[in-house]
Amino acid sequence: MPSIDPIERTLSRQGHRLTGPRRAVVDTMRLLGNHFTAEEVQQALPAVGRATIFRTMKLMRELEMICQVVLDDGTIVYQLVGEDESEHHHHVICSDCGKVAEFTSDGLERLLEDVASMTGFEVGAHRIELYGQCDSCQKK
Amino acid sequence: MPSIDPIERTLSRQGHRLTGPRRAVVDTMRLLGNHFTAEEVQQALPAVGRATIFRTMKLMRELEMICQVVLDDGTIVYQLVGEDESEHHHHVICSDCGKVAEFTSDGLERLLEDVASMTGFEVGAHRIELYGQCDSCQKK
């Protein structure tokens, strides 16, 4: 009986075993909502070993099932990638409540290639995050 | 006898004391060249306490005397800000040798403001790093 869950299906189609701990981590991430730390996942699952939490999160990052987001103070949160859209994107992060939103910009990507070509470097990847206040935090 | 050194002068003009450990850290950073880790500074100065290394680096970051740069694998290096130009800029980082170069782009900053205004966030800051190979590493 193959799992109906899209994340679980991708995991096993990619040749990874569908274990209890992995299912629990995925479920917990969905419960935690917009963004979560590794520690929040761990605290929600005291029966799962700490190393397994991190191993599972690393695997999910490699399979691009979660995004890693660096906050402005350097702490790290994660976000589940939306059910269908797993395209290249970046994040806007609320410095007050931690809310993470996504954006894409072809103009930005094009401009970065221009910048890259002027540096003498062969640029392959980039990291971009915007920090500010989300609309609900602005109103407060 | 006020110090002739521009970094040391700025430090004391900003109301900070010019101590032996601080001078040693600044000198060491200059010796280490283009980029360095906190650990490299510490290993070059075994007589200076670990906490002092980090305290001094934090202070210098706050005074914008050094840039903190996140490599693609997440490790952190620092770079002395050039003697005169301490303007807003970003970094291109060689994934092979770690070399850090700087760039500015008014077009990029403008475009980021446009992107920001479309997200519903009030964006105040951003983090941008480009990763690739520097020209010497490309030739190898």
Added chain:
DNA sequence: ACAGCATTGATACCTAGTATCGTTTACCGA
């Protein structure tokens, strides 16, 4: 010259992971 407070080093602690290793378990093929 010296008082006072910034700064220091030692030490303990912290967050975010990774390495090791002996045990368990999911999966595939018979």
Added chain:
DNA sequence: TCGGTAAACGATACTAGGTATCAATGCTGT
């Protein structure tokens, strides 16, 4: 459906990159 086996697991120890505490030291303004 029953193994055999490699993948995954939990416990534990370890790492990198810092911060908190606190008594001792030493800049610096007067």
